Amino acid sequence: MHNAKPLPSYLVQRYQGWKATTHAENSAWYRRLATEGQRPRAMVISCCDSRVHVTSIFGADQGEFFIHRNIANLVPPCEPDGNKHGTSAALEYAVTALKVSHLIVLGHSLCGGVQGCVDMCSGNAPELEEKTSFVGRWMDVLRPGYDRVKERNLAPEEEPRALEKEAILVSLSNLMTFPFVKSAVESGELTLHGLWTDIGEGDLEFYNAKTDDFEPV
Known part of the structure; x- marks a missing residue:
């Protein structure tokens, strides 16, 4: 080499x-x-963005978190015959081998991947529609979330932040399509959490299923 x-x-x-x-x-x-x-108690699925520093946010030491990073902190649906296995493999190892107790999806403000999805789905990034675009095909995971955001008739400048949070909800929903995650959640061995952080302000919000909204931690 x-x-x-x-x-x-x-x-x-x-x-x-x-x-x-x-x-x-x-x-x-x-x-x-x-x-x-390693005996981490939690797995964190976060964005590749260099500004998102999970261990710093929670003051964590080595060995505390099993961390997987990808563009826009997405979890694809369970598709054993598909081709998006990097995240799925990390998820399987964390839940079945490491037996983590908590699984956190952490999104963030000004996410470039999410903005790419907005551009692609609105027809402003034809290069991402190409079959050869790895980013575009990965952002297909978020298309259902984009459709839901469009139904809300938000102002164009509000769409990216709404989709950042929708990406977290898409991932939480897709997590439950994995049989080993669903089983662990239903047995009480695993809890799922959705978080969103504002990079500039340092704020952290969590998804409250009771109110179906993100609230300050």
Whole structure:
């Protein structure tokens, strides 16, 4: 593989600083994690967006969260014969092998993936409609949510934020199409949670099923 290159110097320096400080000061903890394996209590499905830092939001340490990231924090429906298995595989491992107690879908403000879905579904991004567009075909998961948002007759500038939250609801709904998730939820072994965070303000909202709305945490 001739295309792989050494790390850029700034990442090397950051690693060396971490190894000499954080790791050195907590070496026993890291060795325990390595030898005893992981026992996370929660899985978090969040966006790939570099501004979304799940562990910082919750002040979590290594070993606390099993984290899966993808464009727009989406969960596809259960389709064993489909081709969107990355998220489904992570989900299966977390629920059946790690037996997490909580499964959190975390969306966020100003999501580029969600905006891409708005553009694609409104006809303003024909390149995403191409069969060769990986992003476009992934955002097909969110089309039902886009249709529901359009039915609300919102102002154009309000649609993206509404769809950001709809993406969370689509994912929560799709989670229940997986038999192992449905079984764990119905037995009380697993609880599902929908969260949305405002990157600029640092606010966090949760989906309240009783009111069918997002409310401040």
